[in-house]
Amino acid sequence: MTPTPTHPLSTRRLSVSVFDDDASSCELMEAYLYSLGCEVQCFTDARKGLAAFRAKPTDVVLTDVNMPDSINGLTLLKLLKEESPLIEVIVITGSADMDVAIEALRLGAFDFLEKPISQADLVETVKRTVRYRTLIQEADGLADRLSLITRQESERWGIEAFVGKSQVIRKMLLDIRLLQRIPNTSVLITGESGTGKELVARAIHYGSDRSIRPFVAVNCAAVPAELADSMLFGHAKGSFTGAITDRKGCFETADKGTVFLDEIGDMPLSIQAKLLRVLDDGVVVPVGMTRGVKVNVRVVAATNAHLESKIANGAFRSDLFYRLAAFPFSLPPLRERAEDIPLLARHFALKLSAEMGLPCPDFSAETLTSLEKQSFPGNVRELKNRIERALIECGGNCITPEYLHFQETSLAASPQETLPDGAGFSFDTIPDDLRAAERILAQRAMTKTKGNVSEAAILMGISRAKLYRLMSPPL
Secondary structure: OOOOOOOOOOOOOEEEEOOOHHHHHHHHHHHHHHHOOOOOOOOOOOHHHHHHHHHHOOOOOEEEEEOOOOOOOOHHHOOOOOOHHEEEEEEEEOOOOOOHHHHHOOOOOOOEOOOOOOOOHHHHOOOOOOOOHHHHHHHHHHOOOHHHHHHHHHHHOOOHHHHHOOHHHHHHHHHHHHHHHHHOOEEEOOOOOOOOOHHHHHHHHHHOOOOOOOOEEEEHHHHHHHHHHHHHOOOOOOOOOOOOOOEHHHHOOOOEEEEEEOOOHHHHHHHHHHHHHHHHOOOEEOOOOOEEEEEEEEEEEEOOHHHHOOOOOOOOOOOHHHOOEEEEEEEOOOHHHHHHHHHHHHHHHHHHHHHHOOOOOEEOOOHHHHHHHHHOOOOOHHHHHHHHHHHHHOOOEEOOOHHOOHHHHOOOOOOOOOOOOOOOOOHHHHOOOOOOOOOOOHHHHHHHOOHHHHHHHHHHHHOHHHHHHHHOOOO
16 A cells, blocks of 8 residues: 655655666655655556656656667657656666766756666755746746846855756856766856856856866966966976975865866966866976876866867867867847846846945836847847946936946947058047047957957957957947
């Protein structure tokens, strides 16, 4: 006789289907799930089980990957997600099937469990599934408010770039959760400047088992080539002039944690070779030492450059690229999720007005319409700066379009501002104001380098910091 559940998860019992060709495993999981208050149906034959599931679908599916049938766990996962996108699937794998687990997560599985399954692991995973389903259902009913998922993430990590309700934001959050559960996979984050690449890296770190260990961020473009080796991998006393003591590098400092390598495309080739060894062997060799030091570090890299072009030009190693890009993570520019712009604007207004001691202002309908039409080449960072300036000027009153200064500070060059690419331009096309002329040159350099700040700065013969100042809205 089946015991009566005594610990229901909610007012409506959660229904679960279990697919496993091992009858004893099915019985064990059935007992665990009944203790949680679930309604359970078990299938040892995948084909018959799929037909029965279609007749009586459930909220959650647990499926073993390895089943001696033409419908294995991954095939079943694909079929279920195609037919019922909202169904949550938990995949069961062997301890040596990490690649299979990652593939399952990419195909849409909510989570995975490794055999042998303990009651505690199964119960916690199912509870997490229920919490996620609840958040999704509540988020779907929201209109012009932050989704609950986004709000929780923002409060935990301050991830303003993730505020929104668009599908692309939801996909980003799901990918972050996936990477939090796989704490060793290298990640390559790509995206334009201002899209929040470091925030993604921090979210991945602080939501993973590595969160109690250091998160060490390195801006590869800001580190002189002659110091990069020592900074990243450390050095021994006396190894060069000024090395008066042994020093740990970033990788030793971040042992069992995460190293974030921003602007990875600007890393010198000689350092790329040493980084590849760290990724392959988990060993760093400090400057002046012959013996390596074992480290356990997750590497998250980021770039706004087109690394494939750098590989073609010989400026970046292809083997390092493929090693870093075990999980590529692309951040969309703000213009590709325009529906999130009003939510972001309100979020920044609420946060910044509290910091300034001002009442949180409303936005006129014209302002919100104007915001959604902008391209925002500076992405979320530019939007935040504009809202901050608008708050200062409006003093807590309604924010109207004139407070945003789009015509005055737009980085998109107008036909009158654009300089010819050739050397024989007319001096009449150059503004008399030096700041305006510099901004136009910065625009042209950014256009030529397809938004790569480092290459644009080199083209202009100035520092990245000065280029950022030229592109920032004047106050």
